[in-house]
Amino acid sequence: MKKSNLKKIIYITLILQFAFCMFNSSSHALDAERRVLDNGLTLLIVERHNLPVVKVAVGINAGNLHEPEAKAGLANLAASLLTEGTKNRTAHQVSEEIEFVGGSIGASGGYDYVTVSLSVLKKDINLGFDLLSDVIINPVFPLDEINKKRQRIRGGLKASEESPGYIASREFRKAVFGSHPYGRLLTGTSETLDGITRDDLVEFHLKYYVPGNSIMVVVGDITGEEAEKLVDKFFSRWSAGKTKRATLPEPEITKERKTITVDKDLAQANIILGHSGVSRDNPDYYSIFVMNYILGGGGFASRLMQNIREDKGLVYDIHSFFAADKYGGRFQVNLQTKNESANTAIEEILKEIYKIRKTPVTDEELSDAKSFLTGSFPMRIETSGRIARFLVAVEYYGLGADYIDNYPGYINSVTKEDVLRVAKKYLDPENYILVVVADQEKAALKKDYTD
Amino acid sequence: MAMKNKFILLILSLIFLFSGYAHTAAAAVTDEEGYFHEEVLPNGLKVFAIKDPNAPLSVFQIWYDAGSINEQIGKTGLSHLLEHMMFKGTPMYGPKTFSRMIKRAGGIDNAGTSKDFVFYYQKLAPDRLDLSIELEADRMRNLIMDRKETLSERDVVMEERRMRLEDDPQSLVYEEVVAAAFKNHPYRWPVIGWMTDLETITRDDLMDYYRTRYVPNNAMIVVAGDIDISLIMAKIKKAFGDISRGPEIEKLNVREPEQRGEKRVYVKKEAELPYVLSAYKAPNLLQDDSYALEVLASVLSDGKSTRIYRSLIDKQQIALSAGASYSGIHNKYPYLFYVYGTALPGKKIEDVEAALYEEVDKIKKTPPAEREVQKAKNQIEADFIMNQDSIFYRAMIVAQFELIGDWKLKDKYLEGIEKVTPGDVQRVAKKYLIEDQRTVGILVPIQNSKLKTQDQ
DSSP: OOHHHHHHHHOOOOSOOOOOOSOOOOSOOOOEEEEEOTTSOEEEEEEOOSSSEEEEEEEESOSGGGSOGGGTTHHHHHHHHTTSOBSSOOHHHHHHHHHHTTOEEEEEOOSSOEEEEEEEEGGGHHHHHHHHHHHHHOBOOOHHHHHHHHHHHHHHHHHHTTOHHHHHHHHHHHHHHTTSGGGSOTTOOHHHHHTOOHHHHHHHHHHHOOGGGEEEEEEESOOHHHHHHHHHHHHTTSOOOOOOOOOOOOOOOOOOOEEEEEEOOOSEEEEEEEEEOOOTTOTTHHHHHHHHIIIIISGGGSHHIIIIIIITOOOSOEEEEEEEOSSOEEEEEEEEEEGGGHHHHHHHHHHHHHHHHHSOOOHHHHHHHHHHHHHTHHHHTOSHHHHHHHHHHHHHTTOOTTHHHHHHHHHHTOOHHHHHHHHHHHOOSSSOEEEEEEOHHHHOOOHHHHO | OHHHHHHHHHHHHHTTOOOSGGGTOOSOEEOTTSOEEEEEOTTSOEEEEEEOTTOSSEEEEEEESOOGGGOOTTOTTHHHHHHHHTTSOOSSSOTTOHHHHHHHTTOEEEEEEOSSOEEEEEEEOGGGHHHHHHHHHHHHHOOOOOHHHHHHHHHHHHHHHIIIIITOHHHHHHHHHHHHHOSSSGGGSOTTOOHHHHTTOOHHHHHHHHHHHSSGGGEEEEEEESOOHHHHHHHHHHHHTTSOOOOOOOOOOOOOOOOOSOEEEEEEEEOSSOEEEEEEEEOOTTSTHHHHHHHHHHHHHSSTTSHHIIIIIIISOOEEEEEEEOOTTSOSSOEEEEEEEEEOTTOOHHHHHHHHHHHHHHHHHSOOOHHHHHHHHHHHHHHHHHGGGSHHHHHHHHHHHHHHTOTTHHHHHHHHHHHOOHHHHHHHHHHHSOGGGEEEEEEEEEOOTTOEEEEO
């Protein structure tokens, strides 16, 4: 609620922004205790006694991948209604109980999986687990809460039209993934939301919110023994159900150049240029990661930032990334520049893509990328909350219990030849999707980009 | 989420009380356990070193009393542009070097500017902190500021302004409300600067400001992590100790005249939903009423169980989002307490505004319940504890309380919150949230007739 406003009120202007969609790490081992309960729940526990606080993240394989196209938004609606009424508590009771102890509980939708988070002081851990289990196991999806939530999601969709970045992302996703769930909005649309019934929600919950589909990570001021006791007490009643592990198809990718323009009264053109990418299990993942760091993932160390911000002063922020999900991914370059500079910026992006596909990166670029990616790991998992979310992802994508130890090896084994090879294979300066949200008259896109 | 953000606000804001305290303390003091050290170098540079053996990384922060309130009329945005220029190189470390060196060392660096201060930081492994010390000492005095680079970076900041303000209708309302609320105090200037001012700032303007304000006696360092305090202090003294003290800077001496009636501003802009932001003049933490104002903001809107959410969003269903916001540690001088809301499609912004005032009026009439006040206190306290998980924020917390007067005051902060009674909450609502002291901004959405999407 208050998030966006507070951000504005603080008004701290940071000089750069990063968008890393993939994990970094080094040999900074986390001692995680892992076991699978009788009902199928995967449990990971990390003891951290620096503060009297416990953070829990539960990843549930109940994301948008599992909803039918006609009911787009079902998975997200189900997740957002978990805290809005259970067999034991009304929506208000849930928020009142957790907020009274200064904690928080919430669920957020996702394409691959849903994350339910708990944040609580150690002394209130019993209440926290009670609430966490109640919202995951016993939501009742009250009709009036469904209607209220639906109305607010609709309002949110309308409000999002004020954000050029949101519009650009939405159009880009749609163009890359088409009718695959990755191509849709998490929230669904006004029309698909209308078609979702309470029965749909109850059934979706019954089918997918099962322990065998779930990964729980507990991090904080708690011993393994204490955590296991709590989980036994509150989650053993979570009946195993049938674990749905449907294998979904990879998105169909058509290789053709496509430009999408949205005309709005804006000072800047919001531009996304990119195409489909790779899934998380692609064997070239780490070579791609390093290559992208050099191209546009490495902030001021990246070529795109050097060329388009530092040399030409055309943007405040420009970055590129490969977002790699379970069944597919996307590559994109994002930037904002005054309408009149749109053509130049697009031209320069394409130049950089051609260049990294043609000429090997320098030794210095490669070694800089490696030293940052391996050395900056502790920052990615500095806090208990971050550790919990990180370990859910490691487990969900099957990266292995020793992932953190292996990571530097993955990065350090990438060669200049690998970088060149993956640039050629996974970057395409011909068949790209270009989205431009701008004052189109001022942006006056060249025919090269609109044909 | 909301709570976390609230706390970030809290921490960042406290730093704003850059009270010149740095010049007064003299001795070096280390606590009994050897985990905390404070010292003022002979040139006036204040240093804090905090040891935390459990921290997985370390942080180096340097703060300058050089926020946008120190600018001149016609030169707004200068402090923030200078922050950008700080990354443009010195004779020793040329252009495009700073961030590259930090990243090569596995670190992350950035900087921020507010109305009251500027700060620069790096997050690094503890054995790489030498790099921060060397680079920050160098750029405190030796910036090149090439003329061409300055012009290019000015363009970058203009793009930043377009992104953050021009194309973000609610941010424009905030900017207008603050500009209208203060008619004299330089708080009225936006940190990023007016576009027309940005167009005229020169390299010489920046250099003058830099020479005056980037001096050890106008700066403070906080270094924290799994560090060897005596070693790190020796390195800091070696790198910064020879930088000579600058002339004392005259303290900003300006007060905002009394406001005699509500002010209203309107922003007409292509937008989807109307929005209202209402800002009341309110004191900062230097006055005890600040604690009750923090609790009041929390009682009104810290979570889904509190008053504004329950009324405007849950029960009346007129707002998409709504809340209250206040931080007494945000600013050196009295600033603002806000209530705000975005109307749901089809709902009137007048009704949202009226409903916000109704919640305020209810508290003026009847003190909040004991349990509500206790909940607010618990939330503030839990946020305070949870956010210390980050060594970055722990460094900030120490800085902010030191800047109020003494870092040990951070314990007194929670005591101050704990002392607040329902009667106090009612009293400060009556005292500060009054119509004649507020400035209201309304976003009036204009529909763009040409809106369309095209596939080619």
